Amino acid sequence: MHRFVIHGITRTRKRPSTWVPCEYIFGHKDLKTCKNWFERLMACINNEGNRPKNLMVFVHPLCGKGRGVRNWDTVAPLFDRAKIKTKVIVTERAGHAYDTLASLSDIELKALDGVVAVGGDGLFNEILNGILSSRYKASYPPTPEGFGYFESDENCEEQIRNGLNCSVRTPDSASTTFPGNSSKCDDHEPLLSTSQPTVLEIPSQNPSKEPCTGDQDHLVSFPNDWFRLGIIPSGSTDAIVLSTTGERDPVTSALLIILGRRMSLDIAQVVRWKSSPTAEVLPTVRYAASFAGYGFYGEVIRESENYRWMGPARYDFSGTMVFLKHRSYEAKVAFLEIPNTNSLTASADDVTGAQPLQSRHKKSRKIICRTNCFVCKEASTSGQNSEDEITDSSRKICENSKWVWSEGRFLSVGAAVISCRNERAPDGLVADAHLSDGFLHLLLIRDCPLPLYLWHLTQFTKKGSDPLSFKFVEHHKTPAFTFISSHDESVWNLDGEIFQACEVSVQACRGLVNLFASGPEV
Known part of the structure; x- marks a missing residue:
């Protein structure tokens, strides 16, 4: 036989x-x-065209107490069995993956079907920025009147007259950097010590010049239909994997990659205009796939640097320390209010009383993002497939929306791109955030008594709860927002990476990248 x-x-x-x-x-x-x-x-x-044939794999050897190497050793035979060629790079320093991908020629990139991160959200963020930094040339996020730094630009005069600054120029003068000391999360342990932090500068983004090879026939731009990113979860939280697959399982993620599953993912474009109130205006572009947060979220990451010897447990300890300090920050936030989207708002007078804390607004039924999500499909069908269409979509959003300001003292300011599920928050920060609908979920947590803030935070740990229903919490579904602070007391947390900024503008880039994933089943 x-x-x-x-x-x-x-x-x-x-x-x-x-x-x-x-x-x-x-x-x-x-x-x-x-x-x-x-x-x-x-x-x-x-004959199955969706299956990848050539992949570049970055393995972080120290993330999650060394799980990166162990997990790759577990799933590597699956890729060999599927006849998938893999170029494996074990990262040797902070910014290694970013440096490699940013310097990769478009011919070399086109030879790949995707890039895989064997690590956590931080390594994925490094890969994301390395790929997009010199290849994605969309306009800056829209900003409210009086904020924009290019108000004299001829292309913006009409928007300014209408009370908007929708920049249509590509960020030629922007400085896109990835700090060499980006080891501020479990996914970026510095493997080679340096005498001082290294900053990797990316050449200015000029549409008339090919950023890598100078050969226009091989120009790679985003979004596109063929290139995908993947994650083999090995980090401390793995929020991106849990939100896009429903499981924190290396084998499941490997099989999704091998079988060539594909789904679009929104990306937040974060433009820092000033790093401190006295700094010069120098737009610096970064990208985030899951979350961008200021205040409490930024301080937890910054505080954790003092306790690196604790491993992943340092985040719990640092979170407790920052919580007990109970610091709030003066800031102004402007966001685009879109018709037919629900916003839960709170005034400063609402947060001191002991009356029932549920919002007076009627709750709307939550539509959770799942496999074959009709919300994401609808957005994709009516959405854009190129950089020009992203710009056109941004213009239409400006025309059909208005800016709303919110100012005061905030414990935190955060924007969730996706639900941000993790083991401590089974439903994530925003349970009904979608993976590819073109919206950010802006969370403004106003200053409030410490016990109420604790009550709010504990709701994230309970499946089926509603942590955003408190009166001191503002929840706005928006495509873009602007943040202004007159101080530099705190920092931003971008996918677990520290980003120093006191003035930023942020927008959602709908379906900017594709993942080897298909959405969570449950």
Whole structure:
């Protein structure tokens, strides 16, 4: 009897989001028949255009107490079995992945079907910025009148007359940097000590020049349909993987990559105009895939640097220390209010009383993002597929919306791009945030008594709770917002990376990148 093995996947009823490898053994007494079956099956597999053939893999050796290397050793045989070529790079220093991808020529990038991060959200953020920094040339986020630094630009005069500053120029003068001391989260342990922080500068983004090779025939731009990013979860929280697959399982993520699953993901473009109140205006562009937060969220990451010896536990300890300090920050926030979106707002007078804390606004039914989400599909169908269409979409948003200001003292200012699920917050920061609908969820937590803030934070740990219903919490669904602070007392947290800024503008770039994922099953 001649036999051959077919490798497949199976799922369990209890955990439908978990994919488990399985084997099916077939046999026949005739060898020629077995070979015929085998050749036909291989022909079918080779005809599946979605499956990747060439991948670049970055492995972080120290993330999650060394889980990066162990997890890659576990899933690497699956890629070999699927005949997928992988170029594996074990990172040796902070910014290694960023430096490699930013300097990669477009010819080299086009030879790849995607890039995979074996690490956490921080390593993925480094890869994301390395790819987009010199290849994505969309306009700056829209800003309210009086804020924009290019108000004399001819292209902006009409928007200014209408009370808006929708910059249509590409950020040629922007400085896109990735700090060499970006080891401010568990995913960026510095592996090579340096005498001083290193900043990796990316050349100015000029549409008339090919950023890597000078060959226009090989220009790579985003968004596009063929290039995808993947994550083998190995970090401390793995919020991006949990939000996009529903499971924090390396094997499941590897199988999603091997089978060529594809889904679009919104990305937040963060433009820092000033790093401090006295600093010169120098626009610096960064990208975030999951979250951008100021105040409490930034201080937790900054405080954790003092306790690196504790490992991932330092985040819990640092969070407690920052919580007990109970600091608030004076700031002004302007956001685009879009018709037909629900916002839960609170005034400063609402947060001191002991009356019931549920918002007076009627709750709307939450539509959770799942596999084959109709909200994301609807946005994708009516959305854009190129940089020009992203700019056109931004203009239309400006025309059909108005700026709303919110100012005062805030414990935190945050914007969730996705739900940001993690093991401590099973529903995430915003349970009904979608993966590709073109919106940010702006969370403004006003100053309030410490016990009420604790009550708010504990609601995140309970599945099915509503932590955003408190009166001192503002929740706005918006495509863009602007943040202004007259001090530099705190920092921004971009996917777990520290970003010093006192004036920023942020916008959601709908479906800017594709992931090897299909959305959570549950």
